[in-house]
Amino acid sequence: MSKFYPLTVAKVKHETRDAIAVTFEVPPDLKDTFAYRQGQHLTLRAMIEGEDVRRSYSICSAVQDDLLRVAIKRTPGGMFSSWANESLQPGATLDVMPPMGHFNVPLDAASERHYLAFAAGSGITPILSIIKTTLQAEPKSRFTLVYGNRASSTVIFRDELTDLKDQYMDRLRLVYVMSREQQDIELFNGRITEEKCGQFLQRWIDIRDIDVAFICGPEDMMHGVSRSLQAAGLAKEKIRIELFAASIPKHEHKPRQIEAGARHQTEVTVIMDGNAASFTMDKDKESLLDAGLRAGIDMRYSCKGGVCSTCRCKVLEGEVEMDVNYALEDYEVARGFVLSCQSFPVTDKVIVDFDIAE
Numbered sequence: 001m002s003k004f005y006p007l008t009v010a011k012v013k014h015e016t017r018d019a020i021a022v023t024f025e026v027p028p029d030l031k032d033t034f035a036y037r038q039g040q041h042l043t044l045r046a047m048i049e050g051e052d053v054r055r056s057y058s059i060c061s062a063v064q065d066d067l068l069r070v071a072i073k074r075t076p077g078g079m080f081s082s083w084a085n086e087s088l089q090p091g092a093t094l095d096v097m098p099p100m101g102h103f104n105v106p107l108d109a110a111s112e113r114h115y116l117a118f119a120a121g122s123g124i125t126p127i128l129s130i131i132k133t134t135l136q137a138e139p140k141s142r143f144t145l146v147y148g149n150r151a152s153s154t155v156i157f158r159d160e161l162t163d164l165k166d167q168y169m170d171r172l173r174l175v176y177v178m179s180r181e182q183q184d185i186e187l188f189n190g191r192i193t194e195e196k197c198g199q200f201l202q203r204w205i206d207i208r209d210i211d212v213a214f215i216c217g218p219e220d221m222m223h224g225v226s227r228s229l230q231a232a233g234l235a236k237e238k239i240r241i242e243l244f245a246a247s248i249p250k251h252e253h254k255p256r257q258i259e260a261g262a263r264h265q266t267e268v269t270v271i272m273d274g275n276a277a278s279f280t281m282d283k284d285k286e287s288l289l290d291a292g293l294r295a296g297i298d299m300r301y302s303c304k305g306g307v308c309s310t311c312r313c314k315v316l317e318g319e320v321e322m323d324v325n326y327a328l329e330d331y332e333v334a335r336g337f338v339l340s341c342q343s344f345p346v347t348d349k350v351i352v353d354f355d356i357a358e
């Protein structure tokens with residue numbers, strides 16, 4: 001499960017000055033391993049300046065495309081995204097972990113739903129996959145996309161969206177919101193905020209008609225839009241969000257007081273790929289992930305910041321406390337899923353399983 005596979009880069013397309021779309025060649029024997037659901041992401045790994053750098057990138061192709069493609073937007077000063085935008089060429093090999101993530105809903109050809117999506121900047125990446133896949137898989141469903149950018153020149157996948165609009169004239173509604181380029185309709189100018197979303201809901205979008213909403217973009221935009229949708233009457237369970245969160249500062253763990261007389265150490269068992277491995281760790285010095293890696297277990301991770309969910313596992317026995325969680329939905333936490341990079345054992349024995357997906 002933690003395994004990286006070397007995949008060859010088949011194509012690098014410069015979508016804008018600061019964003020590339022990268023298509024991977026998937027050999028026939030890895031087709032099943034890299035089969036994905038719309039909205040999932042890949043963890044990519046590269047050695048950059050002697051450092052093992054791992055980052056998550058959302059798949060932007062449709063499930064039906066028989067293609068594995070991600071888009072990488074350069075973050076100013078960002079290590080992986082700058083390296084990829086400057087150096088990645090067709091023929092290069094990258095280490096890629098199989099697709100992960102839950103930013104999607106099950107599709108059904110008989111459904112007749114109206115989906116809504118708010119995307120900003122590189123947040124379009126998983127949304128494009130979701131739109132393309134859904135419109136093909138559910139012939140009676142519709143999609144409305146509100147897509148925020150600074151100006152036309154920074155719009156990733158503009159041509160592809162135009163083609164989609166032509167193909168699904170009656171089923172895809174597409175609205176561009178620009179913050180630094182004046183458009184005729186005032187509503188379409190500015191940034192996507194809670195207030196702007198509220199204006200869309202008053203004038204353009206009937207919330208009673210919406211079955212599911214997807215949001216992907218900067219953190220403040222996502223929370224603002226989510227609040228606005230809920231205030232208009234959309235149930236929280238119908239709102240799916242995906243946080244990219246390069247901007248979230250790394251969290252510093254604050255040690256807990258361990259009760260007098262209580263054991264300071266925990267016996268941890270990690271189940272992965274059907275095998276169990278055990279180690280002993282201090283309850284509050286390092287996360288379960290760091291302790292496991294130190295014990296020589298090849299546990300999977302990417303951000304180590306509670307954002308990407310690559311390190312997700314299920315607690316089968318015992319209890320852990322999570323520091324931060326930007327990745328798991330409430331229902332996953334209720335079912336016992338945790339982020340191992342954020343988890344610190346509370347009980348003297350903990351068993352976690354990385355093989356359980358749902």
Ligand SMILES: Cc1cc2nc3c(=O)[nH]c(=O)nc-3n(C[C@H](O)[C@H](O)[C@H](O)COP(=O)(O)OP(=O)(O)OC[C@H]3O[C@@H](n4cnc5c(N)ncnc54)[C@H](O)[C@@H]3O)c2cc1C
Nearest residue numbers: 055056057058072073077078079080081122125244246308
């Ligand atoms: C589930 C998921 C899906 C994602 N999908 C996509 C996608 O489809 N497309 C996409 O482009 N991105 C996506 N991301 C974001 C991506 O994973 C990276 O976070 C992003 O590309 C930035 O990585 P980087 O290595 O370039 O930047 P980093 O080197 O990680 O830097 C990030 C930020 O921190 C700042 N920084 C770096 N080092 C320091 C320092 N020492 N002190 C202060 N500040 C510093 C940088 O200036 C930058 O602003 C996704 C993230 C997640 C979690």
Ligand code: FES
Nearest residue numbers: 302304307309341
């Ligand atoms: S490694 Fe990203 S959430 Fe734990």
